[in-house]
Amino acid sequence: MRYPLSAGVPGFVLAVLALAGCATTSLVASWTDESWQGGKREKLLVVGVARDATLRRVYEDEFVRRAAAAGVQAVQSYRFIPEDGPVPEERLRQAVAESGADGVLTSALLAVTQQTTVSPGFAAPPVGFGYYGFYRWGWGSAVVAPTVQTYFVFFIDTRLHDAKSNALIWAGTTRTASFDSAAAEIRGFVDVVLGALRAKGVV
Numbered sequence: 001m002r003y004p005l006s007a008g009v010p011g012f013v014l015a016v017l018a019l020a021g022c023a024t025t026s027l028v029a030s031w032t033d034e035s036w037q038g039g040k041r042e043k044l045l046v047v048g049v050a051r052d053a054t055l056r057r058v059y060e061d062e063f064v065r066r067a068a069a070a071g072v073q074a075v076q077s078y079r080f081i082p083e084d085g086p087v088p089e090e091r092l093r094q095a096v097a098e099s100g101a102d103g104v105l106t107s108a109l110l111a112v113t114q115q116t117t118v119s120p121g122f123a124a125p126p127v128g129f130g131y132y133g134f135y136r137w138g139w140g141s142a143v144v145a146p147t148v149q150t151y152f153v154f155f156i157d158t159r160l161h162d163a164k165s166n167a168l169i170w171a172g173t174t175r176t177a178s179f180d181s182a183a184a185e186i187r188g189f190v191d192v193v194l195g196a197l198r199a200k201g202v203v
Helices: 053-069 089-099 130-140 183-199
Strands: 025-032 043-048 073-076 103-119 147-162 168-178
Touching: 025 183, 043 053, 043 089, 053 073, 053 183, 103 168, 147 183, 168 183
Parallel strands: 043 073, 043 103
Antiparallel strands: 025 168, 103 147, 147 168
């Protein structure tokens, strides 16, 4: 099966859509190292673990853009690792050093599930037309087919490490529901993660 916004999961799936007109990404679990004494990370290297090179770049660009608007300095990993696919540890460490970042923010897919909702069909009977009006409605309009909707749910793990000590400072799991693919909706995912990081005072 080919999942939305991925080149065949596994990989980081950047699927953030509007579900029934509402934002669909939520933070379902998070952890912060309360003993961390290093203060805020001043500059983040943003790493999207993705098989789809375009989506990786879209995500990293959007995070850097939204972070700048919030007063947080960040830089895309693809500027230092332009090649696609996994790289050796030494290559990633080199990218961190070249970027001058003191924090590394990495996002990767945990799981994908497919869910279906069924809304029962319903039609309100007419009011004020007497018993015959109700009788006619019962014959012609009372039965409405149910609505069936199938969508994907993506669980994405995002972690913030200290670049120097490699210590884990913050970790969070987000849940995103998507009927379709829409790279333009990555902003919702970014806002949830960035908001959680700022709320904890780690960026």
